[in-house]
Amino acid sequence: MNANPIVSDETFSEKEEDSHVKIVNLQKVFPVSRATLFNKKIENYIALDGINLDIKKNTFVSLIGPSGCGKSTLLNLLAGLDSFTSGEIFIEGKHLTGPGPDRGVIFQNYALMPWLTAAGNIDYALETACPELSPSQRREKSRYFLNMVGLERSMDKFPRQISGGMKQRVAIARALSINPTMLLMDEPFGALDALTRSYLQEEVLKIWEKNRVTALLITHSIEEALLMSDKIVLMSSGPSANIADIIDVPLPRPRIRKIIEKNSLFIDIKLKLEEHLLRETRAVEESS
Numbered sequence: 001m002n003a004n005p006i007v008s009d010e011t012f013s014e015k016e017e018d019s020h021v022k023i024v025n026l027q028k029v030f031p032v033s034r035a036t037l038f039n040k041k042i043e044n045y046i047a048l049d050g051i052n053l054d055i056k057k058n059t060f061v062s063l064i065g066p067s068g069c070g071k072s073t074l075l076n077l078l079a080g081l082d083s084f085t086s087g088e089i090f091i092e093g094k095h096l097t098g099p100g101p102d103r104g105v106i107f108q109n110y111a112l113m114p115w116l117t118a119a120g121n122i123d124y125a126l127e128t129a130c131p132e133l134s135p136s137q138r139r140e141k142s143r144y145f146l147n148m149v150g151l152e153r154s155m156d157k158f159p160r161q162i163s164g165g166m167k168q169r170v171a172i173a174r175a176l177s178i179n180p181t182m183l184l185m186d187e188p189f190g191a192l193d194a195l196t197r198s199y200l201q202e203e204v205l206k207i208w209e210k211n212r213v214t215a216l217l218i219t220h221s222i223e224e225a226l227l228m229s230d231k232i233v234l235m236s237s238g239p240s241a242n243i244a245d246i247i248d249v250p251l252p253r254p255r256i257r258k259i260i261e262k263n264s265l266f267i268d269i270k271l272k273l274e275e276h277l278l279r280e281t282r283a284v285e286e287s288s
């Protein structure tokens with residue numbers, strides 16, 4: 001049992017060596033304070049309960065489920081940004097030890113530092129993750145990754161001087177620049193207009209298809225999950241949210257939206273996912 005991120009050398013047996021993330025019977029409880037007439041009461045909210053999940057190396061997995069079911073909670077636990085209540089998380093066979101440069105995180109709200117330029121934001125991440133690099137090597141790396149997302153000419157602009165889509169591209173470049181073995185993405189395209197969204201989805205997909213890493217994407221978009229993933233993990237509604245189903249997406253790669261959307265398998269899985277989301281969303285409404 002390793003409820004908090006503490007270093008451990010425990011490893012898996014050889015047959016599990018292609019596992020990147022293994023989650024065993026994970027539970028996350030939030031203490032919530034409720035004000036009654038005379039005093040304040042602390043109650044426990046069981047956000048996640050009995051989560052078991054195995055993510056193979058270099059696969060692309062999407063996490064989909066009704067709003068509030070615990071997707072971000074799970075991603076934050078995998079990023080090592082929060083501690084879990086019980087259960088176990090293994091990253092490449094070792095107990096989770098907290099945040100690390102092996103995991104690049106892309107948050108929904110970009111999470112850029114407003115006082116640093118686009119290049120400065122990447123430089124800052126590199127300074128922490130790769131202390132062996134000289135300032136000029138960091139600058140070169142920042143340029144390389146900004147170029148990769150089409151932003152080399154904006155490298156000296158501050159977040160307030162660039163659009164939402166550009167900010168999200170900087171956040172993607174920053175996550176990739178530290179050379180992570182895993183990308184954790186929490187609705188990275190959620191706040192973007194439809195055109196920028198589909199452009200960036202295809203960009204990230206192209207980058208991923210070229211430099212395969214393990215990717216976990218939280219999304220509310222069934223089409224996005226189908227376009228990008230090898231597997232789609234469906235979560236049930238909370239409290240005590242769990243994994244309701246895991247669906248394989250054996251569509252050929254590289255995937256081109258216009259072609260893939262006409263594939264009969266795409267259409268079948270889309271229907272199944274729509275039914276699941278509708279069922280779980282109704283469950284949330286009926287319980288509230």
Ligand SMILES: Nc1ncnc2c1ncn2[C@@H]1O[C@H](COP(=O)(O)OP(=O)(O)OP(=O)(O)O)[C@@H](O)[C@H]1O
Pocket residue numbers: 030031032045047065066067068069070071072073074238
């Ligand atoms: N720090 C916290 N304290 C108390 N409850 C929390 C905390 N963080 C999250 N929760 C609760 O845990 C549940 C899961 O929240 P979470 O943000 O993980 O949902 P989500 O699936 O990411 O939702 P969305 O799709 O809307 O982003 C929610 O009911 C939320 O209110």
Ligand SMILES: [Mg+2]
Pocket residue numbers: 071072073186
């Ligand atoms: Mg969320």
